[in-house]
Amino acid sequence: MKLSDFDFPLPDHLIATRPASPRSSARLLVARGDSIADRTVTDLPGELRPGDRLVLNDTRVIPARLSGIRHRTGGEGARIEITLLQPTPGGHWRALLKPLKKVRDGETIDLPAGLTATVETRDDGQATLSFNLEGAAFDAALAEAGNMPLPPYIEARRKADARDKTDYQTVWARNDGAVAAPTASLHFDEPLLQALADRGVGFTHVTLHIGAGTFLPVKVDDIADHRMHAEWGRISPEAADEINATRAAGGRIIPVGTTALRLLESAARDDGTLAPWTGETDIFITPGFRFRITDALMTNFHLPKSTLMMLVSALMGRDRIMAIYAHALREEYRFFSYGDASILFPEA
Known part of the structure; x- marks a missing residue:
C-alpha cells in the first residue's frame, strides 16, 4: 500500500x-x-x-525538555535545547540537542536546579549525556528543571507550561x-x-x-x-x-x-x-x-x-x-x- x-x-x-x-x-x-x-x-x-x-x-x-547554556573554554556561552530520549545501560542518557552541530564532545551544559550535563559523544543525530546528579537527586532536579515534551504539532502553537x-x-x-x-x-x-x-x-x-x-x-x-x-x-x-x-x-x-x-x-x-x-x-x-x-x-x-x-x-x-x-x-x-x-x- x-x-x-x-x-x-x-x-x-x-x-x-x-x-x-x-x-x-x-x-x-x-x-x-x-x-x-x-x-x-x-x-x-x-x-x-x-x-x-x-x-x-x-x-x-518524564519532563524531558530542558534548556541550558553551553560552556566552552575560551568561548561564549550559547543556549542549547535538550530532549532526553532514553537512559543507557551505563547510566548516561541519549538525547536530542538543538543545535547539535555547535556542540562538541566534552562540553558542559548548565541547566536549572543545579543540574549539569556533559556531552560524552555525538552520533546519528543524537548525543550521549552524563549528568552531575544521580538517582533521587537527579529525578528531583529534572522535575524542577524540565518541561513536558509536548508533541511538535502542539509545540508549534504554544510552549509547554505548568498545566502540562x-x-x-x-x-x-x-x-x-x-x-x-x-x-x-x-x-x-x-x-x-x-x-x-x-x-x-x-x-x-x-x-x-x-x-x-x-x-x-x-x-x-x-x-x-x-x-x-x-x-x-x-x-x-x-x-x-x-x-x-x-x-x-x-x-x-x-x-x-x-x-x-x-x-x-x-x-x-x-x-x-x-x-x-x-x-x-x-x-x-x-x-x-x-x-x-x-x-x-x-x-x-x-x-x-x-x-x-x-x-x-x-x-x-x-x-x-x-x-x-x-x-x-x-x-x-x-x-x-x-x-x-x-x-x-x-x-x-
Missing part, C-alpha cells in the same frame, strides 16, 4: 492544544462495524459489557520512562474509573515507554519499506494471567491506546493467549495484520499518513476508517494528543 492511501485533509483549527476539562468530558466517537455514534467519554461504561477488560499503559512521562505537567500525564502513571504520553488514557479520571468498575469492567496495567520516534514522519512511498522505532515494554505475569482469564471467560480485551495494543500484539501467541514479556518491540501494524488478542481499541484521532493511521486501518479496514475520519471531520472532533477519543469495534 502507498503512503497516500492514509492521507486526508485536516483543518488547523481541529488540532487541540489543550485537553477537555474535566478529562472525561471529551467527545467519544463509537464505531461498531459500519455504524457510527457520537457520545462523550463519560458514556464509555455503557458501551462496554461486564467482564470486558481495559488494558492501560502505566508509563510515566498534570494534563500530559495519566492518572495511573507510575513507571518513569516515556517522552510521550499514551494519549487515549488522558481521558480517564477517577469518577470514570469508578463508573467502569461498577459496570464490571476490569483493568490491567502494562508498560510501554513511548519514545520520540512516535512523532517521526513516514518518509517512504511504499509503506512496506518503513521501519519502526523500537520501544521498551513489559507485561507482568499477573497482567498476562488477568488477560488470559478474561478471554477464557468470554470477555473482550480492549487496549486503551495504540501503545498498549502494540505491546499486547507483540507478546500474544498464535492461539490468542498471552505470556509474560519484557523487551523492545518495533512491531509495525498495517492492513492485513492478524490481530491475535485485541477485540476493540480506544484511541484518539491520528495524523494523516502516520503509522497510527495504518494501525487503525488494519483493525477496522482502510475504507471503513476513512469513513470514520470523514465523519469526525464533519462533526469537528478535536484531533491528536489533547483531542477527542474514539472506540473502535471491528464487529457490530
